[in-house]
Amino acid sequence: LNIGNLFSGLRISGGERRSRPPFPIEHLRDKILAPGALAGLSAAARAVVCVMTETGMRPSEILNLTKNTIHLG
Numbered sequence: 217l218n219i220g221n222l223f224s225g226l227r228i229s230g231g232e233r234r235s236r237p238p239f240p241i242e243h244l245r246d247k248i249l250a251p252g253a254l255a256g257l258s259a260a261a262r263a264v265v266c267v268m269t270e271t272g273m274r275p276s277e278i279l280n281l282t283k284n285t286i287h288l289g
Contacts, residue, residue: 238272244269248265248269249266249269264278264279
């Protein structure tokens with residue numbers, strides 16, 4: 217349809233804007249990245265979780281990456 221993102225720029229009014237604290241390193245290491253913790257996921261889903269833990273990116277940011285949006289410099 218080539219109509220773009222219908223929800224871009226929308227926010228719920230009245231909400232408080234604040235940053236989320238990161239997960240503690242122990243939680244990432246002992247729960248999310250523990251041996252076998254991601255065994256039930258596909259390789260692609262495991263890759264997304266690994267990128268999230270390394271960079272703090274949201275799943276939507278990772279999944280919407282294209283070769284045109286990645287700039288190495």
